[in-house]
């Protein structure tokens with residue numbers, strides 16, 4: 001017999017896996033060439049975080065295989081974005097760092113998470129990168 005508490009936890013984990021799947025679909029439709037070369041593909045689905053954590057925002061950007069997934073996101077003003085390092089333990093740590101110094105996460109080891117709420121004016125486009133790996137780039141569009 002499983003308790004209702006355990007059941008609801010399983011539902012939460014399932015929800016986050018679905019989010020990963022959607023991110024992968026989005027990525028493959030927009031970056032198909034890159035996807036085939038480097039893509040996180042199904043391996044990104046192995047990354048699991050506790051969605052009940054108050055630190056987790058409503059939009060999640062995964063860090064996998066030294067890339068932000070999805071690379072570009074469009075969000076409504078006031079949305080909290082959470083970056084999650086899904087790279088394997090023992091690989092390099094990453095950051096989410098605004099190109100203009102608006103925000104910078106601590107160094108995120110495997111499993112590390114960082115959130116920022118974008119209460120910025122609509123129409124703003126924020127480019128960001130990873131400090132140890134400047135080739136890792138991403139964009140947040142506040143709509």
Ligand SMILES: [Cu+2]
Pocket residue numbers: 066092093094095130131132133136
């Ligand atoms: Cu990095």
